[in-house]
Amino acid sequence: xxxxxxxxxxxxxxxxxxxxxxxxxxxxxxxxxxxxxxxxxxxxxxxxxxxxxxxxxxxxxxxxxxxxxxxxxxxxxxxxxxxxxxxxxxxxxxxxxxxxxxxxxxxxxxxxxxxxxxxxxxxxxxxxxxxxxxxxxxxxxxxxxxxxxxxxxxxxxxxxxxxxxxxxxxxxxxxxxxxxxxxxxxxxxxxxxxxxxxxxxxxxxxxxxxxxxxxxxxxxxxxxxxxxxxxxxxxxxxxxxxxxxxxxxxxxxxxxxxxxxxxxxxxxxxxxxxxxxxxxxxxxxxxxxxxxxxxxxxxxxxxxxxxxxxxxxxxxxxxxxxxxxxxxxxxxxxxxxxxxxxxxxxxxxxxxxxxxxxxxxxxxxxxxxxxxxxxxxxxxxxxxxxxxxxxxxxxxxxxxxxxxxxxxxxxxxxxxxxxxxxxxxxxxxxxxxxxxxxxxxxxxxxxxxxxxxxxxxxxxxxxxxxxxxxxxxxxxxxxxxxxxxxxxxxxxxxxxxxxxxxxxxxxxxxxxxxxxxxxxxxxxxxxxxxxxxxxxxxxxxxxxxxxxxxxxxxxxxxxxxxxxxxx
Numbered sequence: 001x002x003x004x005x006x007x008x009x010x011x012x013x014x015x016x017x018x019x020x021x022x023x024x025x026x027x028x029x030x031x032x033x034x035x036x037x038x039x040x041x042x043x044x045x046x047x048x049x050x051x052x053x054x055x056x057x058x059x060x061x062x063x064x065x066x067x068x069x070x071x072x073x074x075x076x077x078x079x080x081x082x083x084x085x086x087x088x089x090x091x092x093x094x095x096x097x098x099x100x101x102x103x104x105x106x107x108x109x110x111x112x113x114x115x116x117x118x119x120x121x122x123x124x125x126x127x128x129x130x131x132x133x134x135x136x137x138x139x140x141x142x143x144x145x146x147x148x149x150x151x152x153x154x155x156x157x158x159x160x161x162x163x164x165x166x167x168x169x170x171x172x173x174x175x176x177x178x179x180x181x182x183x184x185x186x187x188x189x190x191x192x193x194x195x196x197x198x199x200x201x202x203x204x205x206x207x208x209x210x211x212x213x214x215x216x217x218x219x220x221x222x223x224x225x226x227x228x229x230x231x232x233x234x235x236x237x238x239x240x241x242x243x244x245x246x247x248x249x250x251x252x253x254x255x256x257x258x259x260x261x262x263x264x265x266x267x268x269x270x271x272x273x274x275x276x277x278x279x280x281x282x283x284x285x286x287x288x289x290x291x292x293x294x295x296x297x298x299x300x301x302x303x304x305x306x307x308x309x310x311x312x313x314x315x316x317x318x319x320x321x322x323x324x325x326x327x328x329x330x331x332x333x334x335x336x337x338x339x340x341x342x343x344x345x346x347x348x349x350x351x352x353x354x355x356x357x358x359x360x361x362x363x364x365x366x367x368x369x370x371x372x373x374x375x376x377x378x379x380x381x382x383x384x385x386x387x388x389x390x391x392x393x394x395x396x397x398x399x400x401x402x403x404x405x406x407x408x409x410x411x412x413x414x415x416x417x418x419x420x421x422x423x424x425x426x427x428x429x430x431x432x433x434x435x436x437x438x439x440x441x442x443x444x445x446x447x448x449x450x451x452x453x454x455x456x457x458x459x460x461x462x463x464x465x466x467x468x469x470x471x472x473x474x475x476x477x478x479x480x481x482x483x484x485x486x487x488x489x490x491x492x493x494x495x496x497x498x499x500x501x502x503x504x505x506x507x508x509x510x511x512x513x514x515x516x517x518x519x520x521x522x523x524x525x526x527x528x529x530x531x532x533x534x535x536x537x538x539x540x541x542x543x544x545x546x547x548x549x550x551x552x553x554x555x556x557x558x559x560x561x562x563x564x565x566x567x
Contacts, residue, residue, distance in 0.1 A: 002046050011056060012048055019048065030103030030256070031291045038099045100256035101126065105288040107281055110249045113151035114242075114408070115423070115467050116273045117250050119266065124414045126258025131412075132249040134239040134405070134472075135232045135500075139246060140177035148173035149247040154272050155465050161458050165469070168454045169243060172447050172471060176241040179440055183234040186438040191534050193226045201543045225541035233535060236500055237434045239405050240473035241447060244423050256292025259285055263296035268303040270464055322426060328509040329399045330517065331479070336362075337394040337518050341484070342369045344390035345376045370520065383492040383527040391485035391524055398480045398510055403430045405472035406502040410494065415486045420478035423467040425452040427475035430502065448473060484524060487514060492527040497536035504529075 001020060004012060009019055017025035026033050036055060040047045109120065121129045142148055150169045156162065198207045201221060212222040254262065259281070266278030278296075285293045334340065342364070343357040350357070361369065377387060402410075404423060411418060435444045451471050459466040470476075482490070487510070493499075494507040508530060515522040 002049060004048070004052075008052055012052065015051065015056075016048060024048075030105070030289045034099050034102040034256070034292075037102045098257070100260065100292045101258075102255070103289055103292055104253060104255040105259070105285055106251065106253045107284050107288075108249065108251050109277065109281065111149075111247050112250065112277060113153075113273060113468060114244045114246050114248055115151075115271070116277050117248050118408070118411065118420075119269065119271075119274055120250055120252060120262070120277075121412055123254070123258060123262045123265075127252055127254040127262060129250050129252045129412070131251075131408075134242065134408075135235050138180060138235060139173065139239075139242060140180050148177075150243060150245040151247055151273065151468060153245070153465050153468050155462055156458065156468065159458075159461060161454070161461070164454050164457065168450050168469065169245060171450060172241045172243055175443055175447050176238050179238055179438075179443070180234060183238055183434065183438055183440075184231055186434065187230045187233045187237075187535075190437070193223070196226065196535065196538060198222060199539055225538060225544070226535075228541045229535050229538045232541075233434075237432045240403070240430070240432055240435070240444070240471060242405075242472045243451065243468065244404065244470045244472075245468035256289050259289075260293050260296045263293060264299045265302060267296070267298040268300075268306070270303075270306070325399070325401060327401050328506060328513065330510075330513040331397045331399050333396045333514075333517055334394045337484075338369055338373070338520055340393040341390050341521070342372050344393045345372055345388070347390075366520075373520065373523065377524050377526070380526050387485055387488055387524055389485065391488065392483040394484045394518070394521070396482060396484070396487060396510075396514060398482075398513075399477070400480060400506060401427055401475050401477050402506050403473055403502060404470060404476050406500060406506060407476050407478065408472075409500060409503050410480075410490070410506065411478075413482075413486070413490055415489075416480055416482035418478060418480050420476060422464065423470040423474070423476055425455045425470055425474050427477060429471070429473040429475065431473070444473075447471070484514075484521060487511070488525045491525045495529040497529060497531070497533045498540040499536065501532070501536075504532075 001022065004019060012019055015027050017027070026036070028036070032055065036047065036051060039050055039054065043050055045053070109116075112120075117129075117131055120127075121131070123129075139149060148170060150173065152166075156165050194209050196209065198209065198212065199205065200207050200218075209222060212218045263278050263282055263285075266274045266281070269275060269278075282293060282296055339358060339361045342361045343354060346352075346357050346361070347354055352360075376390065379385070380387065400410075407420070411420070429448050431441070431444060435441060448471060451469055451474075455466050455469045458469060491507055491511050495504050508528070511522070511525060511528055
């Protein structure tokens with residue numbers, strides 16, 4: 001390792017997590033870090049040496065004016081402004097667009113509709129979103145103005161549909177609010193705590209609630225987990241009422257390049273909310289990472305292409321009625337899938353070409369190929385033991401029709417290609433069985449009918465804005481193209497007991513169709529859960545209570561105080 005003099009160490013210390021190890025972190029403005037990495041890629045020097053020689057003493061950077069290293073409090077300092085100006089020059093000198101992947105920012109987007117949230121979450125690469133849950137958060141509260149939490153779209157509010165829109169939105173939310181407590185009671189009564197199947201959170205041993213009563217701590221874990229699960233189940237059911245206009249919060253982290261692409265798309269979108277969101281995000285990023293998003297603006301290519309493609313699409317199929325279809329349709333898949341995967345398994349361990357290996361594998365017996373597959377897959381002990389890249393050789397394309405609620409969950413997967421159609425009421429809606437069992441069928445059907453009628457009225461004048469009206473219960477159509485490795489990930493993650501029943505059924509159907517065309521490859525997904533559950537989240541909540549009890553123990557100090565304060 002490089003030795004630094006005492007004076008150099010003193011200069012470097014505020015800006016690096018250590019001065020002696022080969023792996024270290026940087027405490028620098030994002031633009032300076034990006035420029036430093038860019039210079040680093042074209043130098044034989046160590047990064048800390050480059051910083052000393054070319055950055056720290058640079059009069060344009062004024063880094064010495066950031067005592068103790070970079071901090072948020074220094075954002076408006078002259079030093080940071082100088083750093084950003086310097087970054088622009090460095091980018092021109094020995095960087096390219098990829099340098100903007102080296103810095104990022106966190107942005108909170110609050111009180112946006114689910115329509116806008118889906119636009120944010122469409123960004124797949126370089127953006128990590130986290131959205132307000134409809135499972136853990138109730139939507140029966142009202143804003144300070146006394147209205148429910150839904151977006152009042154400007155064009156709709158300025159149109160002849162204003163009063164009808166407000167009326168139907170309030171009807172959906174008021175019905176949700178009226179049914180939330182009765183639904184919690186119904187779930188609790190239909191599956192009493194005494195009849196629930198439990199597992200001990202430490203040992204996994206089966207136990208009953210009667211067993212839990214013998215241990216005070218175990219009883220508290222069980223009862224808290226049960227209450228949380230019952231409430232989540234009720235929220236899961238009643239989210240079917242929520243319209244796409246429902247206000248939500250989305251936190252996103254992204255690298256500079258991804259934010260630039262996202263802003264370009266939002267600025268170029270026809271929806272007023274998308275353009276307003278672009279402006280708000282851009283304003284925030286101009287404070288945090290301005291150099292990375294300085295080129296973000298409306299892109300005429302994106303806007304004009306979208307408009308032209310929409311017009312052409314409507315013209316092309318205007319007279320073709322929409323045919324009914326199954327919830328999941330496997331549209332196409334790779335032939336010779338097993339051969340491709342086996343050849344890819346062998347490839348990194350030999351010196352032969354991929355073509356030569358595929359020829360060799362084709363000549364193998366089914367037993368030989370099966371043995372290679374088994375050696376590659378059989379040692380997975382849990383779903384977090386990810387299968388290797390050989391599974392990326394095989395692709396599947398699914399056309400899916402499922403309710404908007406489940407789409408919101410499956411949309412967030414990244415390593416695949418997805419494209420959706422506009423939210424609509426034309427595909428009908430799903431009625432949660434608990435709605436019928438609890439005696440709310442009439443009110444639910446009335447709400448869905450009112451929403452569909454309003455959608456058709458608005459669609460004639462404002463087709464894009466009509467999406468805000470669509471409740472989560474209505475079905476949306478989208479396609480997913482994914483390789484086998486991602487299919488394994490989705491299959492094993494989204495069929496876990498705590499998953500929502502709606503998307504569990506969709507993913508199970510996807511895997512049934514994969515197994516029909518590639519039966520030998522089903523062994524790659526060892527941890528798909530084919531069972532059905534009532535209160536499927538219960539065991540997960542039980543484990544959470546067990547884990548939290550450690551954080552809240554007296555030995556943990558602060559955790560115990562937090563728990564006491566939160567009670």
